[in-house]
Amino acid sequence: MGQAMQWVRSLIFNVSMYLAMFVIAIAFAPMALFSRHWARRACLTWCNWVRWSAAWMIGLRSEVRGTPPTGEVMIAAKHQSFLDIILIFSSVPAGKFIMKRELKFAPLLGQYAMRIGCVPVDRGKRGRAIKQMLQDVGRGLIAPGQLIIYPQGTRVAPGVDAPYKTGTGVLYQQLGQPCVPVATNVGAFWPRRGVVRKPGLAVVEFLPEIEPGLPLPHFMDKLRQDIEGASDKLLAETGLTPEEIEEVER
Structure with missing residues (x-):
């Protein structure tokens, strides 16, 4: 019974986590579109919400x-x-992540990742991607x-x-x-x-x-x-x- 209840709690938490991502991303979109600061604020708001909700919803x-x-x-x-x-x-x-290029096209997640300066990298082509990233850093294109x-x-x-x-x-x-x-x-x-x-x-x-x-x-x-x-x-x-x-x- 305990395991079943934890599964149910986890399912509710997972759904609420992605729902919150959607709501926060849309709410911050007008400001995040023009400001890297507000894009980062949106991501930070969501991260803090996940940590807070995980503590009381699933005991994590x-x-x-x-x-x-x-x-x-x-x-x-x-x-x-x-x-x-x-x-x-x-x-x-x-913070900005080196991430796999496929995530660049993930709805909302990809757009915000690019706004905060994350660097997409092709799997299997890391050597070339790293060289390109270093060039971008040198030209000041990455925050x-x-x-x-x-x-x-x-x-x-x-x-x-x-x-x-x-x-x-x-x-x-x-x-x-x-x-x-x-x-x-x-x-x-x-x-x-x-x-x-x-x-x-x-x-x-x-x-x-x-x-x-x-x-x-x-x-x-x-x-x-x-x-x-x-x-x-x-x-x-x-x-x-x-x-x-x-x-x-x-």
Whole structure:
């Protein structure tokens, strides 16, 4: 009975989340059309609504640890579900994501993503896309802020080993900016797919920055060790068994 009720609560929450996205996007559209500031305000309003409603509708609280950066940095984050996107964006003043190009054409979501400065990238053509993005940054076509990239390139379930793509290292070297790693355990509660969201405390943690100038192999090793080590600790905090975590993904 408890699992059935959580499924129903999760379904109601999911519907309300996307309904709120539509309502907020339409309400802010006249201002967001002409102002990047108002486009970001719309996205932040929705993120805060999702965090607030998740806490009382499905018992899923969220917490941000560490010190979110405010300057010109690259953020390299563990990606487990839509929730880590929400938590990271709501924590930094000018976040913009490197995203797959297909999202550019998603109704409302794609239009707002482009307005806040997100960078669409073709899957399988990342080398060329990264070069184009660097050219755009140099020409000032992309607004300054915190560039957010997912080094594994896609959502990865908790406890699953997936390689870190070298495109993150190329960006780190060519941008010459500090890199802030971000760990998370959100996938233990909010899966990549499916309806059910579990109650608990979902966390993203901003880790100490990696200074610019490290050799590429050294940077990639440190990035992986920092993110995976911290994410494993956050996962252990949940108290969930591997079987319970796997059940979330079903």
